[in-house]
Amino acid sequence: MPVSSWRFEAIGTGWEIETQEPLPSEHRAEILRVISAFDAAWSRFRADSVVSHLRRHGGAVAAPDHAVAMLDAYRELSAATGGAVNPLVGEGLEALGYDAATTLRAGPPRSAPEAWERMLRWSASELSLTAPALIDVGALGKGRLVDLVSELLTDVDGRVIVDAGGDLRVHGGTARVALEHPYDATSAIGVVEVTDRALCASAVNRRAWGEGLHHVLDARTGVPVRTWAATWAVADDAMHADATATALFFDGGAELAGAWGAEWVRMSTDGRVQRSGGFDGELFTRSGPRPER
Template sequence: MPHRLHLFLVLSLLLTSSCQQAPREYKQTLLVFGTLVKITLREVDPALAQKYIAQIRKDLNFMHKAWHPWKPGPMGRTNALLATGGWFSANPSVLPVIKRGIELARITNNLFNPAIGKLIGLWGFHQDDAPKGPPPAKKAIDQLLARHPRMSDIEIDGLRMRSHNPAVQLDFGAMAKGLAVDRVIHYLRSQGVRNAIINAGGDLKVIGSHGDRPWRIGIRHPREKGKVLAALDAYDGDSVFTSGDYERYYIYKGRRYHHIIDPRTGYPANQSTSATVILKDAATADAAATALFVAGPSGWQVIARKMHLRYVMLVDKNGRIIMTPAMAKRITLIDTDRKPIIIQP
């Protein structure tokens, strides 16, 4: 009898184990916004996961086309009408983006400045492939800077808008990805998805957790390709965004020219190699990372204080790693002998 009881318990345990399925994880990669968007959904029925991915693909493609700064579409038409200086009816697909851009430009002291589209185009970054040089002539840069294009030049009255400065040309490359990620996460939450991560070229936002642990995130090394500089745990609702000079750039006569233009000088910002921020709102995190990168080691604290940023890490042009105390508690540096400089904003 004891032998039979033992055998029964063993069989029961085996049956119970076989019935316990591993958590379902569905992964899909999309090419949109000029980058790979990796979507991971956990504990979601495969049929539902496919349905969600199909809707996300549709939404991202719509946003990409609507917000594209130099290809035909609503944003391109908006730019053409802004140049006239007259009132026009704003396209509903771009108006919320522009309003958000005006507010984020204000709180970043215009270091995030989507109105400098003409300057970005002058540098050759209004194309799918990175330019090869040479850099634009100083005279051409100075002429655009002298016109001071800013988001505050745009006036909005209900559904109408106009620009008081014909030099304004909108390019939301430093915010659009974050806004798109926010909208995708909102959609997934509305469908009852409880655990997911949206990773858009290394910039990401998470829902829930990865099983019984937080989502583990790696931050790219700005100078050593393929290496991770640091890792951190991301919790429900966290957005982790990094601006770096390693994504779109070209080398001309031994000098690196990248796509993050300092609106104050008209040239690529040259004091940082990457800036990482953690916030709940992905669009704000996207713009904040750009502003911190442009501000550099001498000015990032002003931006961090104004935006109430707790979690900031900046790598300067000399490889120094600067971070806030709150970030230092959450982040683990990997494969580096450098000790971080910890500074309050």
């Protein structure tokens, strides 16, 4: 069956949208509009974004779209991981050089505020900080955006795959997806079929720089994680798959995945592989016992 593929760059990553027939121009324009609006609200790399304004001034602003959905999920992430995942981790990333200018010059680690829920408040109408701080929604923001784009295409016939740098959602069919080896981009540790669900991955080899520096920080210390090298999660939507993939780097992540109905695989930095009891993909490497739910 012939397919059409539309590739473009946005939010610092490559996108590919695969459909049975080429997308009409009005669909493409609306997709680019939605991505641009999300970026204008949530990008910590843009001086004119909403989160950059709050970083400079604190205070209250009209809530950007999707604040409640994402920050409610962050509350669950934080609770499940004992505070390791925290939406105010942005200044910790900057401290290690992953800043708006991508200087990649690391200074001393900086932990995120432990009492972030007392500093950051949100509702459908208002987003506020009691003091200037840098919100970073990287733990689940790309997944949320994949969902938004996918939802724009529900009227498109046939299988639709929305893929943003490896975080993808499929509807109207099945996609067979390789699980890229974190230390060898030319090979995979397994494959999984995704049918009308989402698959998101995270790995320490992506957005990595310097000696042992990468984008997955323990917010409690400001230091990159060391135990797990890569995670993959399958869930009903990409936001929860993305959030699960982040949580799996920490204690409590597997339990949160179970609560959310997500299935998963993770690979440690010494090559061990774990998977959830319901993950039915094929792994090419030996895995340990499946954790009990």
